[in-house]
Amino acid sequence: MSIPTLRIGDLTATIPLVQGGMGVRVSLASLAAAVAEEGGIGTISSVGLGDLERGGRDYERVSQAALREEIRKARKMTDGILAVNFMGALSNVEDLVRATVEEGIRLVVFGAGLPMRLPSMVPDPGVHLVPIVSSARAAELILRAWAKRYQRTADAFILEGPLAGGHLGFSPTELQQPEDYTLDKLLPPLLDTVKPYEEKFEKRIPVIAAGGIYDGRDIARMLKLGAAGVQMATRFVCTWECDAAREFKEAYLNATEEDIVIIKSPVGLPGRALQNRFLQNLEAAGKQTVHCPYRCLTACKASEARFCIAKALLNAYRGDVEHGLIFCGQNAHRIHTIVSVKELIAELMDELRTALEENP
Ligand SMILES: Cc1cc2nc3c(=O)[nH]c(=O)nc-3n(C[C@H](O)[C@H](O)[C@H](O)COP(=O)(O)O)c2cc1C
Structure with a gap:
C-alpha cells in the first residue's frame, strides 16, 4: 500500500510528515533541510535567534537578520519544502513574518496564540497560512474572523494535543486529564469545523495531527482518523542533524x-x-x-x-543542560539512540507502510 502525500495548497510533500518547529534554535537550517530533503516538511523556528546577549536593544534587527540567514542556509541545502514557525507571543513577530516571506518561504506556521491578524501580515495568497490549534473552537474563531475580515481561509491546521513538547494550548487542569483530550477525540470535531469553510472557499483545508506521535503505527492511526499528515518534533531532537548540542x-x-x-x-x-x-x-x-x-x-x-x-x-x-530549560514531548523517555534524519524517516515510513497494509 502506498504512503499518501501531504498537500497544502499547491505544495506537495511526498510523505505525510512535518517536522515541528522547535524554538530557541533546536530546529534551524540543518534539521529542517534534512527533513525536507527526505520528502517531509522541514520547519525552522523563528524564536530566539541572533546573538541575544550582545544584541541588547538591537534584538529585533539582530533576530530578523539571523532568521534570514537560517532560511538562506537551508535553501542551499535542499529544494524540498521548508516552513517557518512563529510564536504569537513574540514582540517582533510581524517583522519576522515579513522577513520570512521576503526570503521566499511559502509556509507560515503560527502557534502560541490565535493568529487573528495573520492574513494582514501576509497578503500574498501564494503564501500558505497554517495556524496551530488545540481545539475545534480555536479553529472556528480563526476561520470565522479570517472569512469576515479578509475573505480568506486557512491553508491547513496543525492540531496539537496535550502530549506535545514545549508550550501547550491546554490549562494545567486539562493537562492532568490528557485522556479527555486525546488526538482521537480532538480530531473529528476539528474536521467537522473546517468542512463548511472548505466548501465556501472551494479548497481542501488539511488537518495535521501533532503531540505524542511516536511511530509509524501512530501515524497510520491519525491518517485513518482523517488527518492529512502528522507533525512530530521530539523524535527529531535525537537526530544527528538536530541543531541542539549533543548534551x-x-x-x-x-x-x-x-x-x-x-x-x-x-x-x-x-x-x-x-x-x-x-x-x-x-x-x-x-x-x-x-x-x-x-x-x-x-x-x-x-x-x-x-x-x-x-x-x-x-x-x-x-549544552549547559544543568542551567537550561529542556523542552520535550511526553514520549522523550522512549528514545534510546541518536540516528540520522534519513534513518528515522525510513523507519517511520516502513512502520507506516506495514500498519497501512495490516489495517487498510
Ligand atoms: C524542544 C521543543 C521545542 C518546541 N518549540 C516550539 C516552538 O517554538 N513553537 C511551536 O509552535 N512549537 C514548539 N514545539 C512543539 C512542536 O513543534 C510539536 O508540535 C510537538 O512537540 C509535537 O509533539 P511531539 O514532540 O510529541 O512529536 C516544541 C517542541 C519541542 C520538543
Whole structure:
C-alpha cells in the first residue's frame, strides 16, 4: 500500500510528515533541510535567534537578520519544502513574518496564540497560512474572523494535543486529564469545523495531527482518523542533524518517564520539559533575578518573570543542560539512540507502510 502525500495548497510533500518547529534554535537550517530533503516538511523556528546577549536593544534587527540567514542556509541545502514557525507571543513577530516571506518561504506556521491578524501580515495568497490549534473552537474563531475580515481561509491546521513538547494550548487542569483530550477525540470535531469553510472557499483545508506521535503505527492511526499528515518534533531532537548540542540530545536519552514535568512559562502558558537542576533550583528559589535588555515576549515583565525563558532555552540548546530549560514531548523517555534524519524517516515510513497494509 502506498504512503499518501501531504498537500497544502499547491505544495506537495511526498510523505505525510512535518517536522515541528522547535524554538530557541533546536530546529534551524540543518534539521529542517534534512527533513525536507527526505520528502517531509522541514520547519525552522523563528524564536530566539541572533546573538541575544550582545544584541541588547538591537534584538529585533539582530533576530530578523539571523532568521534570514537560517532560511538562506537551508535553501542551499535542499529544494524540498521548508516552513517557518512563529510564536504569537513574540514582540517582533510581524517583522519576522515579513522577513520570512521576503526570503521566499511559502509556509507560515503560527502557534502560541490565535493568529487573528495573520492574513494582514501576509497578503500574498501564494503564501500558505497554517495556524496551530488545540481545539475545534480555536479553529472556528480563526476561520470565522479570517472569512469576515479578509475573505480568506486557512491553508491547513496543525492540531496539537496535550502530549506535545514545549508550550501547550491546554490549562494545567486539562493537562492532568490528557485522556479527555486525546488526538482521537480532538480530531473529528476539528474536521467537522473546517468542512463548511472548505466548501465556501472551494479548497481542501488539511488537518495535521501533532503531540505524542511516536511511530509509524501512530501515524497510520491519525491518517485513518482523517488527518492529512502528522507533525512530530521530539523524535527529531535525537537526530544527528538536530541543531541542539549533543548534551541536549543525551538528556532525552537519559530521561525516565518520571523526569517529564509540566512547568509554568513566562510566555503565560504551561510547557512540558525535563526535570533537572535548573528547575529544582528555580523551585527552591521561587524566582530568579531577570535582567532584560530586550523584550522578546509581549506578555513577559522582567521584574515579575520567574526566570528568563530565552536565556534558559539558549543554555539548554548550547549544552549547559544543568542551567537550561529542556523542552520535550511526553514520549522523550522512549528514545534510546541518536540516528540520522534519513534513518528515522525510513523507519517511520516502513512502520507506516506495514500498519497501512495490516489495517487498510
Ligand atoms: C524542544 C521543543 C521545542 C518546541 N518549540 C516550539 C516552538 O517554538 N513553537 C511551536 O509552535 N512549537 C514548539 N514545539 C512543539 C512542536 O513543534 C510539536 O508540535 C510537538 O512537540 C509535537 O509533539 P511531539 O514532540 O510529541 O512529536 C516544541 C517542541 C519541542 C520538543
